[in-house]
Amino acid sequence: MRLLPSSFLLLAFFSSASRAGVDFAKDIQPFFAEYCLECHGTDKTKGGLALTSRAAALKTLESGSAGIVPGKPEASEVVSRLLTDHADNKMPPLKKEKRPSVQEVENVKRWVAEGAQWASHWAYTPIRKPAGSAESGSTGIDFLVQSRLTSLGIRPSPEAGKNTLLKRVYYDLLGLPPSPEEAALYLQDNSQDAYSRMVNRALASPHFGERWGRHWLDQARFADSDGFEKDSPRPDAWRYRDWVINAINADMPLDQFTVEQLAGDLLDTPTPEQILATAFHRQTLTNREGGVDQEQYRIEAVFDRTETTGSVWLAHTVGCARCHSHKYDQISQKEYYELFSFFNNADESTSKVGTSKADLEAYAQKNAAHAALLGDRRQKALQTRAPLFDRLREWETEMQSRLKTLAGEKAKPFVLKPHALSSAQKAELTDLADGSVRVSGKINPTDTYVLEFKLPAGTVSGFVLQALPDESLPDHGPGRGTNGNFVLSGFSVEVLENGVPTECVLHSPKASFVQTGFPAEATLDKNPQTGWAIKGGTGKEQTLAFQLVRPLPENAPRTVRIRLEHDYAKSPNHLLGHFRISALVGETVESLLTPELRRLIDTGSEKWTNEQRETAVDWLVLFDPAADAARQALAVAEGAGPRPPLMEVRVLSQKQTNRDTRILHRGEFLSPKDSVSPGTPAVLPVIHPRKAGSPDRLDLARWLVQPDNPLPSRVLANQIWMRLFGEGLVRSAGDFGVRGDAPTHPELLDLCARLLLEKGWSRKDLIRTIMNSATYRQASSARLDLADRDPLNRLLARQNRLRVEGEIVRDLHLAAAGQLSKKIGGPSVYPPMPPEIASLSYAGNFRWADSTGEDRYRRGMYTFFKRTAPYPDLITFDCPDANVANIRRTVSNTPIQALTTLNAQAFSEAAQALGKKISTAFGHEEGADTLRLQLLFETCLLRLPENNECETLIKLLHSARKNFEIQQAAAQKAGGTPEIAAWTAVARIVLNTDEFITRD
Known part of the structure; x- marks a missing residue:
């Protein structure tokens, strides 16, 4: 948790000192959260004062005085303690380093004087329709943003240029640059709806599921290994990743997306894919160390599932209530364990699913062909055995004779x-x-x-x-x-x-x-x-x-x-x-016939049933060449059928009998206290079990997405906004509680949440709506007029410039070089990595075998991710460690990042491949070097070089040529020929620009 909510700073900055009244949600609740709730919250009520609700705050204190008396600040102990200079009575205590300002204390005094009205925390209020003239869709977004700007005398930024918009959309939706054909299709289209059509094409790309699937995998704490000391590989983990990609590409409604991942196994007659979806909560760490207490780590996994659910769908730090009631938010320890109970009744299990949709389709075709083959061979077997029924009497007579002959033989x-x-x-x-x-x-x-x-x-x-x-x-x-x-x-x-x-x-x-x-x-x-x-x-x-x-x-x-x-x-x-x-x-008699056949001979064929006649013919088939050949051919075919492309994956399943869930004292699994049943926080709408008795995970999942639950739709809409602007409308995307940020545009957040609900929870529809807004299409250039007024762009007067994630940094290099594999889905891959990294694994229990062929150049999201020894290029660019859910990645800017893109093997190879491609373009045309440089810029930056850039890089090219002509060995190492090596040097410079890995 942060010490100071940025929402308070924002509001202190923009608020007018002359306003008519004090706003509880904007001015008072953040004050209480910052200075008071640690001692006067849900968990502690020192002196009998609780500032968690109006009813609690108005109660008489242990001293007999009143903490708050509406309309009478002079009679309110809270105000007195804030204003006093007496060291023993001063609140917050003088030992607290952070002190409230005079204005903040004055706000509290005025609020009490105005009647101490207590509004619900904004996150728990029902989703509202936009007020006034706000329309729905993109125009509604622009109305709300521009109305705010107009009221402050700020103009929005102009629309970005077509090249910038093209790059922005492709980076945001696909994490890839557009192909030359895709770029030309948009840049040469001057129609009014050219932009919206370009957005639609990108949304329809199968690479959309990869880009946005990677966002979700951060929240799912996805990795290819167990974690902890041994950190053993999970060879089946990738199948859940494929499920996520496919679901997002299919625009699975977010309510269904939620239900299947939390409780797909509890649906009526769930499909294998719906069961697979529950692997969301099998991404928890697994401790395989010798001597561990399995119950302890089972409970640790349930803690993680509870807190991840709270973070991803409720944007609340529910983990703060594991050991005691939440100090700030309205989540008691009892309510924490009621949520915990939903997952405590789930068991870790496995399920068989198809390796991929394509594999299952191929299997269906092969199986149909095999079924036809089996039909033919069964028919042949029946045809060749049919005449043998006429020989049964003859065979019976022969066997009777031979049994007499062999009687007594050993x-x-x-x-x-x-x-x-x-x-x-x-x-x-x-x-x-x-x-x-x-x-x-x-x-x-x-x-x-x-x-x-x-x-x-x-x-x-x-x-x-x-x-x-x-x-x-x-x-x-x-x-x-x-x-x-x-x-x-x-x-x-x-x-x-x-x-x-x-x-x-x-x-x-x-x-x-x-x-x-x-x-x-x-x-x-x-x-x-x-x-x-x-x-x-x-x-x-x-x-x-x-x-x-x-x-x-x-x-x-x-x-x-x-x-x-x-x-x-x-x-x-x-x-x-x-x-x-x-x-x-x-x-012997025993070798001549089976015991069953000997009994048939003793019985006499006139008494045989049809089934017994079939048994006798089965034996005769073995002695008839044609019939036996047909039998063997059928047996071979039966044993040679295609194997279903199934694999075993880790999933959740419901325990047949519920565990007795108890509140754990201080979160210690050896200190169980009172029993609790599954339930949800009282501050949110009531859960409605679908059948009598306690609700289960399916009820919880449906409760999350029921229309009157205001949190999940706001949370998910905010996450989508964050992916398109770099920041959410609520900056603390993982914390909608009182210590988190208030929304910069509350009505806009509710508009987006309503769009989700009204459009059937469609992720793509909301993305399309936001991207078509003028707000999204603004230029991202910094503005001097906003440098002091809005340096963090909270008013949305421009777009934000965003450095892409670690996986995308590598993808962009491979794509520019023409190396990137466009294959989607499948097992994780092992791009080149220094062997010393893998050796960091526990007891050398892991070997990194570099992938070859196409797999060497797969997208970064497919790189095998080992929690204790992650791929270094990803970590360098702030990839999370996958130990806990990550709602929003941190972004650092370090020298090691530039050194990585300049020197790491994958990036060096990409520069060489790009240099070779550029060096062979345009042949011996006049001005070929300039044309090649333009092609290089168009490939990497989606624009032409400026005159000064062109001049500088042409000089570098000429210098590199001369050097490599002299140093042939260096040229060979850098690319092959001096010409390729020279262009490789130029390509490395362009690839290593901030612009290349930045979404403008």
């Missing part, structure tokens, strides 16, 4: 010794003398073992996997999990003939022990999220036997490859640690 296990073995994750597989394999070394969350064997003589009808205990394993194994368990998600066999694999179909897996929920059959379902496990049976040998659908006869190829897959990610490190594989030699 297969003989033959231990297989691997001649090749490997681990996909580089674990060590050692074959032992007994044919078993022991796994050691690196333990990975998942792994696949691949082994090759020579088969014994005879018909091989199946395989047996023995999971063997081992003293070297946890709990004697046989798994490498901490409890000796494993999860085998897949077991497959391939026959190799001349190195070409053919998969063998397995059936009837049978295990010696099965953990509940992890059956043996799961090894054959090709689902990595299932598998066979043996919890409860560890520490001893367990077996799993498989039968071959088509046994391998004596004359079959004798080399097989077996894969043991451990892909069950829910139980990482659950891998087999010691095992042996045997072949089953000799056919």
Whole structure:
């Protein structure tokens, strides 16, 4: 909080000493906020005096006297204490360095004498229609501004020139210079509506969402990392940034924009994008340090969500009420925790969303093509299996005969010794003398073992996997999990003939022990999220036997490859640690048919149901070449479908049962006091829950944008005005409380707020209205006649000159050089950065790998932002640290900024690219150097050079040429040839002007 509200200075400066009465809102409330409320406010009421409302101020004091007696300043203790010279009674106390002026004290005395009328704080009053002749829209803006100027005898500034307006609009709306074609379209258009059409074209550009999205991301405290000590990357953070860009480009109404970000998950049947929007409140910092109290940092995140909401939508420092009632504004500590309760009942969760709209559209096309392919292959599979129904009786007879023949036969296990073995994750597989394999070394969350064997003589009808205990394993194994368990998600066999694999179909897996929920059959379902496990049976040998659908006869190829897959990610490190594989030699009843098919044969085909007939045909398909080929082709197609372009993002979700929210004594999470329910400050309109019981986040979001809530529409309108003038109508854009600034033009603020409401909360409509006003279009030149009267341009007698933000500084350089990628959205990128910066990260846990190709030249807003080691060029130009919501960036002017644009790698490369482009223009035309210089100025500054500029830079060009002709090595380093190097030197000068990075 500032010590002195600038609103008071403004009003003291412009107020007339001869006015009829004292204005409470302008003269008294700021006085109380500055000198009194710290001890006589909501939190403290020393002596029984509270200056928070008229009713409180008129109460009898603890001493028995009256603090304020309307109409009687001589009987009012407040006035007496202000006027007395007695050191013990003087107010404010003499120890306070800041003292009120004689005029300020006189104002209080006069106010009491006039009846001590107490007006509501301006921010809480209903939004009013403009008085008098003020019209709506751009003309209304101009009427209100010019009426104020006229009353003070001040004339507005003339309209800026066309080149200046072109640059202003493009810098404000897109953060990019216009292309030569866009510039020509406007500059050559002399029609009356040329300007408004140019504004509309810029508003329709997809780069508008980037420019204005970056403003919003400041408020959302967006970053690509967690913060705190470890500051781990957040690889999914960019998807919320894309949501913001898309929403702003689509001109999503600001009420909807609000609701979806605060409570999109609570809407009826929310879309994935609406759930994604709640990532606004997942931009909070995350502490992953060892030993932290998770509840403490959960509450810290809820504090942040509460205070960010208060800052962004209410423009109030609600955080001042976290530990005690607000000393100045009408927010009690109880009300703070009622707001806190809305977010205390939200949980941090994740949700799957499409990577982008374009990706989803491409997926839909691929999926349609794949569906057609599946349809064709299903039809082929049905056609080839249809004749097999006629062979069921013949097959039944054959099976009856063979079952009799094989009755009593037993297969003989033959231990297989691997001649090749490997681990996909580089674990060590050692074959032992007994044919078993022991796994050691690196333990990975998942792994696949691949082994090759020579088969014994005879018909091989199946395989047996023995999971063997081992003293070297946890709990004697046989798994490498901490409890000796494993999860085998897949077991497959391939026959190799001349190195070409053919998969063998397995059936009837049978295990010696099965953990509940992890059956043996799961090894054959090709689902990595299932598998066979043996919890409860560890520490001893367990077996799993498989039968071959088509046994391998004596004359079959004798080399097989077996894969043991451990892909069950829910139980990482659950891998087999010691095992042996045997072949089953000799056919048996078990290998001939599955148990289900044997039961069918026993039943007799005349009693089979249609479903049982289908089961029998499924088996016959495996022995019919045409039908089996069609089956395999269908299986391949089913497994080769396009994967949905989905990614997991961090979002909020509502807790099923509400937490018991309590007031925290001094904000300490270990000191809970009284319970509270969700609620809103009493000074604002009542919240209306949509159903019985306590309101939730959706009710809060809708309360913020309900028409009778005067704050959010004023706050959001003020933010939009601020982006177009550099300052808001309320200068303290993040503080509309009594310690903040009063609006310089209250009626104008309300006009803009009403325009938002009446135009359906359209951001673009309000921007268009403001930009079409004569007030916005004024020249920004400083005026001597206002140097003393209005040095800060609070009366809006001219436009403001604004240095663009750090991201835009870089964007402008890349755009001028022709390097800038126009790609919109997508993951964050890593433009060149000194390696020493990334090494500042905790324990060297982060590596900055410079992006290549187009990503090297993306817009600055896409640069990966690491909270503890941010991109230096951005910080140099005042980019916020993303630890808290930033409503308005500070603007500094330092030598290091000029040195950065002159020497940093990105800017040097841009100057070289621009120099090369300029040097090759106009060929050998007469006066080519002058023409090139004009092109350089038009490219960078959207104007032609003045005569003195042209003369100076041509001299520099000639001098540089001579120097680089002599110093060829320097020329090579600076651009290639002496000519390119010379123009690079000139380009660096123009790019490094204040004008280039300033919006006039």
